[in-house]
Amino acid sequence: MINKTFDAFYMFRWVIGEYLYPTLNVVMEHTHYGGMEHACQVYVTSNAQQMFAEIVMSHELAHQWFFHIIGNDQADVGFIDEGFACWLDAYYREKANPSWESDYVPSFESVRAYEYNTGNKHRINCSVNEFSSYNTSYWYVAYTKSPAIYQKLRLILGENIFIEGLKLMYARFRFGFIWLDGVQKAFEDACGQDLDWFFYPWFNNGRLPEYDLTKASFDPTTNKLTIDVEDIREGTHPYSYSQLVPIEILNKELEIIENCSIWVNTTQTPDVVFDIPDGVEPYKAILFNRGAALSYKLGWGDDDIIEEFLITIDPSTNIPGFSVLLVLFSAISTVYALTVVIKKKLNKK
Numbered sequence: 001m002i003n004k005t006f007d008a009f010y011m012f013r014w015v016i017g018e019y020l021y022p023t024l025n026v027v028m029e030h031t032h033y034g035g036m037e038h039a040c041q042v043y044v045t046s047n048a049q050q051m052f053a054e055i056v057m058s059h060e061l062a063h064q065w066f067f068h069i070i071g072n073d074q075a076d077v078g079f080i081d082e083g084f085a086c087w088l089d090a091y092y093r094e095k096a097n098p099s100w101e102s103d104y105v106p107s108f109e110s111v112r113a114y115e116y117n118t119g120n121k122h123r124i125n126c127s128v129n130e131f132s133s134y135n136t137s138y139w140y141v142a143y144t145k146s147p148a149i150y151q152k153l154r155l156i157l158g159e160n161i162f163i164e165g166l167k168l169m170y171a172r173f174r175f176g177f178i179w180l181d182g183v184q185k186a187f188e189d190a191c192g193q194d195l196d197w198f199f200y201p202w203f204n205n206g207r208l209p210e211y212d213l214t215k216a217s218f219d220p221t222t223n224k225l226t227i228d229v230e231d232i233r234e235g236t237h238p239y240s241y242s243q244l245v246p247i248e249i250l251n252k253e254l255e256i257i258e259n260c261s262i263w264v265n266t267t268q269t270p271d272v273v274f275d276i277p278d279g280v281e282p283y284k285a286i287l288f289n290r291g292a293a294l295s296y297k298l299g300w301g302d303d304d305i306i307e308e309f310l311i312t313i314d315p316s317t318n319i320p321g322f323s324v325l326l327v328l329f330s331a332i333s334t335v336y337a338l339t340v341v342i343k344k345k346l347n348k349k
Ligand SMILES: [Zn+2]
Pocket: 059, 063, 082, 085
C-alpha cells in the first residue's frame, strides 16, 4: 500500500500541484466505512480488500488537494471537493490499474438510472439543507453526478486543457476557498472560451436531457434523409443543454451508411440532412441516449415523395462493450424506452 500511495501521491502532485504539508500519514482505521480524510492523514479501513483499499487510499489522498489545500464550503458546495476527489481516484485507477476494467468515472448512465430509480432529480449546485435525504441526495450529487460532469468536461476540453484548469485552481485558491465560479473561470482560462453553456445547465438543472428522434423524412429523388432530434425535456430545464448526440443511419442489411454527432440545443437548426448513397434506402436510425442505443425503424408512406412519420423504437440494441453493470443500467433505461413507445402509440392518430 505504501508503494501505491507514492504512485498516487506523485500523480496528484503532477496533475494539480505541489503537496504543501510537511508530512503525510496513511493510517489503518477500524470503522465500518471505507476511509476518511484529514489534513496530513489518510485513513483506510482495515476491512478492505486490496483493490478497495487502493481506491479508498487514492480517494482520501485526493482530498489532501481538494479540500485541505484548495478549500471549499462543504455545506454549500461539497460537490466541488467530493466530485474532484472522485474524479481523481478514478483518474488514478484509469492510469495505474487499467487491467481492473472497472468503470473509472461514474457515467451518465448510472446518473440516469439513479434518477429513474429514486426519483432523485437534484441539481448539483445547492446546499445540503435542500436535499430531501442526506444519504441518497448527497451521494448522488457529490459522488456520482459531479465526477461524471467533470469527466464530461475532460472529454470535451481534452486531457491537457482539463489538467491545466486543475493547476489554475491550485494556483489561485491554494489555502483559500473556491466556489463554482472559480472552478468555471479556471477551465475557461485554460481553454480560452466561455463555458456558461456547459456549467449552467449541468450544475443547475435537476434533470438530465432526454433526446428523441422526433421526425424523419426521405426524398428518394434527391437521396436526402432529414431528421430532427430534440431534447424532449427542453421546456422543463432552467438552462438549455447543449451537447453532441451521436446518430447512425443503417440500411436494410443493418450496415452503417451514415454516422455523425450533432449538436442539439435550442439554437441548433432542428433538421439534420444526410446524403444517402444512390439506390440505398435508409432503414434504421440509431440514437445514443438514455444509457442505450435506441433504434428507430424508419418507414415511409407510399403516396408522397416526402412523408413524415414516426418510428417504432427497437430496444434490442445496446451500445457494444458495456460492462455488466452498464448493461443493467441499459436494461433499466430500456424499460423506460418501452414506456415511450407505448405513449407514442397511444398518441398516434
Ligand atoms: Zn470523499
